[in-house]
Amino acid sequence: MSSESVIREPLITGGKTVHDVTEDISRRVEEKPTKLWMLAMTISLGLFAVGAYTVFLLLWHGVGMWGLNKTVGWAWDITNFVWWVGIGHAGTLISAILLLFRQRWRMSINRAAEAMTIFAVICALQFPILHTGRPWLAIYWMFPLPNTFGSLWVNFNSPLLWDVFAISTYFLVSLIFWYIGLIPDFATIRDRARNKISKSIYGALSFGWDGAAKTWSRYETVALVLAGLATPLVLSVHTIVSMDFATSVIPGWHTTIFPPYFVAGAIFSGFAMVLTLMIVTRKVYKLEDYITIQHLEMMNIVIIITGSIVGVAYLTELFIAWYSGVEAEQYAFLNRATGPYWWAYAAMMTCNVVSPQLFWFKKIRTNIAATFVLSIVVNIGMWFERFVIIVTSLHRDFLPSSWAMFYPTFVDVGVYVFTFGLFFTCFFLFAKFFPVINMAEVKSIIKTTGEKAK
Amino acid sequence: MMSNTKFILGVYEDEDILLSAITNIRTAGVKIHEVYSPFPVHGIDDVLGYKRSKLSIVAFLFGVLGTSLALTMQIGMMGVDWPMIIGGKDFIPYPSFVPVIFELTVLLAAYGMCFTFFIVSDLKPWAKPRIFDLRITDDKHVMAIDLDQNKIDVAKIDKILKDNGASEVNQKTFDEA
Numbered sequence: 001m002s003s004e005s006v007i008r009e010p011l012i013t014g015g016k017t018v019h020d021v022t023e024d025i026s027r028r029v030e031e032k033p034t035k036l037w038m039l040a041m042t043i044s045l046g047l048f049a050v051g052a053y054t055v056f057l058l059l060w061h062g063v064g065m066w067g068l069n070k071t072v073g074w075a076w077d078i079t080n081f082v083w084w085v086g087i088g089h090a091g092t093l094i095s096a097i098l099l100l101f102r103q104r105w106r107m108s109i110n111r112a113a114e115a116m117t118i119f120a121v122i123c124a125l126q127f128p129i130l131h132t133g134r135p136w137l138a139i140y141w142m143f144p145l146p147n148t149f150g151s152l153w154v155n156f157n158s159p160l161l162w163d164v165f166a167i168s169t170y171f172l173v174s175l176i177f178w179y180i181g182l183i184p185d186f187a188t189i190r191d192r193a194r195n196k197i198s199k200s201i202y203g204a205l206s207f208g209w210d211g212a213a214k215t216w217s218r219y220e221t222v223a224l225v226l227a228g229l230a231t232p233l234v235l236s237v238h239t240i241v242s243m244d245f246a247t248s249v250i251p252g253w254h255t256t257i258f259p260p261y262f263v264a265g266a267i268f269s270g271f272a273m274v275l276t277l278m279i280v281t282r283k284v285y286k287l288e289d290y291i292t293i294q295h296l297e298m299m300n301i302v303i304i305i306t307g308s309i310v311g312v313a314y315l316t317e318l319f320i321a322w323y324s325g326v327e328a329e330q331y332a333f334l335n336r337a338t339g340p341y342w343w344a345y346a347a348m349m350t351c352n353v354v355s356p357q358l359f360w361f362k363k364i365r366t367n368i369a370a371t372f373v374l375s376i377v378v379n380i381g382m383w384f385e386r387f388v389i390i391v392t393s394l395h396r397d398f399l400p401s402s403w404a405m406f407y408p409t410f411v412d413v414g415v416y417v418f419t420f421g422l423f424f425t426c427f428f429l430f431a432k433f434f435p436v437i438n439m440a441e442v443k444s445i446i447k448t449t450g451e452k453a454k
Numbered sequence: 455m456m457s458n459t460k461f462i463l464g465v466y467e468d469e470d471i472l473l474s475a476i477t478n479i480r481t482a483g484v485k486i487h488e489v490y491s492p493f494p495v496h497g498i499d500d501v502l503g504y505k506r507s508k509l510s511i512v513a514f515l516f517g518v519l520g521t522s523l524a525l526t527m528q529i530g531m532m533g534v535d536w537p538m539i540i541g542g543k544d545f546i547p548y549p550s551f552v553p554v555i556f557e558l559t560v561l562l563a564a565y566g567m568c569f570t571f572f573i574v575s576d577l578k579p580w581a582k583p584r585i586f587d588l589r590i591t592d593d594k595h596v597m598a599i600d601l602d603q604n605k606i607d608v609a610k611i612d613k614i615l616k617d618n619g620a621s622e623v624n625q626k627t628f629d630e631a
Contacts (some may be wrong), residue, residue: 018593137627144531153531157540162553169557173564180568183577188492188591207572208581211490211590215575217499221507223570229513229560240553443593444493447469 006137011105011445014289019445022188025435028285029189030198031319036284037432044424051418054411055130063133065411071404072394076412077127078244079386083269083284084124084419085167085241086262086382089234091117094176095181096230099223100432105298107441111185113274115123115434119426120273121171123419128163130415166240170233177226180219183209184440185235187316230405238266245389252332252393261313268306268352271299271378272378279372281353281436290437293366300365303378307356310385330400340405344388351381460599461487462608463586464615465622466595467497475618476501476597482614485602490590509567516566517559524558525551584628598626 016024033041058065068075091114098106132138140147142164144154154161186206193199207213229434242262245253275296282291321333355377358363364374396403430436466472472495479486480501489498499506532538533546543550572578587596597620599611608625615623 022492022592027546076487138513144527153536155540156528156532157543157550158620159549159553162557165554165557169561172561176564179573184493184591191585191588191591204579207577207579208583209577210583210585211492213489213491213495213498215577216491216494217504218507218509218571218575220494221509222567225510225513225567226564229564232556233560236553236556243553308563437608444495 001156009294009315011292011294012290012442013222013292016289016446018446019438021439021446022192023442024287025185025437025439026189026192028431029194029433035434037428041425041428044410044421044428046421047417048421048425050325051094051414051416051421054414055126055418056195056259058130058411058415059133059135063131066415067407067409067412069404069406071397071402072391072406074159074394075391075406076129076387076408079383079390080419081124081127081263082241082382082386082390083379084120084127084423086238086266086269086386087273087379088120088124088170088174088270089238089263089266091115092170092177092230093267093270094274095177096227096234099227100231103298104445105295107116107445108287108292108295108437108442109274109278109299110277111178111181111434111438112436113270114174115183115430116273116277116427117174117270118171118178119430120270121167121174122426123423124140125167125171126415126422152224159240159247162240163244166237170237173226173230173233173356177223179229180222180226181372181438181441182434183207184211184219185435187211189435190425235263238262250393251262251326251328252336252389255317257313257316257320261310261317264306264309264313265352265385268303268310268356269379271302271306272375272382275299275303275371275375276379279368279375281431284412284423285431285436287437290442293368296368296371297362300359300371303375304359304365307352307378311353314349331396332393335396336388339392339396341388341392341395344384344392348381348384348388352385355381372422459602460625460627461586462599462601462611462615463624463626464597464599464618464620465587465589465624466597466619467593467621468619469498469595471619472595472597473497473501473614475620478618479597479614484599484606484611484614485603487598487603490586490596490598491597492593495595496548509571512570513563513567517563519566520559520562523553523562524555528554586626587624 012021014020047421054065066075066077068077093108094106094113095110099112111167128142129135129138132141139145142154142161164278183206187203187209188203190199239259239262242258246258248254258371278291281295282288318333318337321329323328335341355374358374364370391406395405464475466475469491472489472491476486476489476498480503484503489502491498528551529546537545539545540547586598587594590596597615599615601608604611612623
């Protein structure tokens with residue numbers, strides 16, 4: 001007796017052949033920039049320019065241009081930093097953890113998600129660098145470099161220093177992981193190139209890739225080992241970011257729940273950003289056969305899970321604050337929920353805990369418009385989460401006479417806008433000049449999971 | 455490298471036909487120079503008789519190097535060169551060293567392995583690869599047979615390739631110094 005397993009839904013629809021994959025993806029790199037792309041690029045360069053002016057003001061006049069005061073010494077700067085780093089978690093999670101779990105649906109989205117990761121981390125890095133006030137000297141403050149200030153070294157007890165190592169390692173490893181995946185696809189574009197300039201540029205980028213079986217075999221080993229290395233790395237990055245807070249003695253920050261809670265939140269916001277970008281890219285580049293409703297549904301399921309973990313973490317924090325019997329801790333949470341920043345807390349709870357629960361309904365999680373809206377809602381919520389954790393824990397400190405509120409200045413807003421300009425400029429350049437879907441990986445599953453496969 | 459290297463190329467459309475062709479052609483006594491594919495073909499290294507890549511060992515060794523460097527650096531800076539009392543901790547507070555040890559281990563393992571991969575596979579921006587067929591990076595698998603390494607005559611190899619499902623058989627000569 002033999003039994004046959006149920007045929008799975010095809011991951012790539014539209015009866016695509018291997019050659020169609022090459023055509024559909026490479027065409028986007030080869031065609032002339034469209035009007036829509038020019039418009040998008042103009043807007044993001046505009047944001048970048050406006051933001052760059054406020055960055056200039058910040059560096060010229062100093063960090064006092066931000067709305068920080070002696071009570072709230074950390075606000076939008078670190079909120080935006082954590083927010084961007086969190087977004088930067090999806091790419092490597094998709095390409096590393098989903099590779100280890102052999103989840104083939106990752107193949108259509110990993111390239112763009114990793115690109116997004118790299119650009120998000122670049123945006124995140126702007127904040128600690130600008131916060132130093134004199135970035136040209138900051139290299140001595142951040143890295144253990146020999147210097148002329150006495151043999152003064154960095155402090156390895158400081159979680160802020162761990163962060164320097166964690167973020168730089170994460171950035172570098174994600175970059176090489178992404179690049180190695182790009183090499184075979186650059187070779188495809190090189191071999192199709194008609195003019196000399198693109199042939200030599202993509203020729204250099206493709207590192208002389210020839211598709212030999214021996215090289216492919218090594219390539220697969222490299223990808224697998226990199227995935228194994230990147231998996232704990234992804235988890236370590238936000239763990240260490242959370243230690244920036246958790247190792248302090250501020251009520252509301254000093255909690256052991258932070259590492260897993262931050263990691264779940266990071267994956268949550270990262271997937272939301274991937275969805276926002278992929279829904280648009282898929283529509284504009286007509287990639288509906290590669291990024292199917294099934295792909296969007298899978299990502300929405302990840303959002304429900306991580307959103308629920310984040311929700312449980314919020315409730316656990318409240319419970320432990322009450323259960324600890326520490327008055328300062330209890331007040332910190334009471335103040336978060338009912339104090340002058342109650343609206344931020346309410347926004348966080350609604351966007352992060354309540355709204356993703358809508359994805360339990362299959363109709364909603366397979367609806368593109370609903371997914372798009374909710375993915376943006378999630379990222380608004382995650383921004384508020386960091387704002388709530390950071391500002392509301394600080395603004396009413398141990399001495400009521402020094403209680404204060406935080407009001408952002410236009411430079412706070414401008415630097416945030418600057419990172420948006422930077423992010424979208426990078427992303428649009430990527431979408432135009434790089435293959436947005438990993439062609440080689442998708443080709444390898446056409447036969448087994450394409451529509452014609454049995 | 456030899457000058458005027460002459461190859462016979464068997465073009466295959468399908469990876470399963472390719473795999474059985476490789477086995478048959480190798481048993482017929484033809485030496486295959488290399489097979490080129492647009493994507494990684496599962497099981498191709500077994501039929502070609504390639505050993506498993508040792509790059510994972512390279513990664514491990516670089517990882518060990520990273521761990522030792524991180525430990526040496528932190529102990530050296532905090533414990534030997536400029537000891538300072540920070541928060542009443544030891545001069546060499548091992549628990550505080552864990553994150554940096556972990557990050558440098560991963561960093562060196564990843565970069566050490568990737569650069570070794572680039573070197574052993576001769577991947578570099580200024581490389582001039584032999585392009586056997588432009589469609590290799592599109593949708594065709596190409597089996598290259600070096601005529602200098604085989605004593606069998608061309609017509610016979612041609613027939614073996616065609617009998618084993620090759621959709622085309624071409625010849626290509628590289629003039630190399």
